[in-house]
Amino acid sequence: MSTSNVDLQDYARRLYDAHGDKAVAEAAQKARALEEQGRxxxxxxxxxxxxxxxETLGPHQS
Structure with missing residues (x-):
């Protein structure tokens, strides 16, 4: 999944728009699942x- 930084930023924005504050957890969960699969x-x-x-949310949201 080689993706440009612009594409990643766009995807991150869309993920946040769809999931709100849960977007960070969604991304982390997906990453963890892929790590477990060796990907x-x-x-x-x-x-x-x-x-x-x-980064978009800022330090008060982390």
Missing amino acids: REDALTWRRIEEIIK
Whole structure:
């Protein structure tokens, strides 16, 4: 899942729009599941999406 940073930011925004404050947990859960499946690259992508959402929310939401 090689994706540009712009695409990741867009996806993170859409995930937040769909799930609100639960988006961080959704991304983390997806990353964890992929890690358990041995899909390291895909998991890293989801970890990046998780970080983008956290950055967007700011330090008071983490």
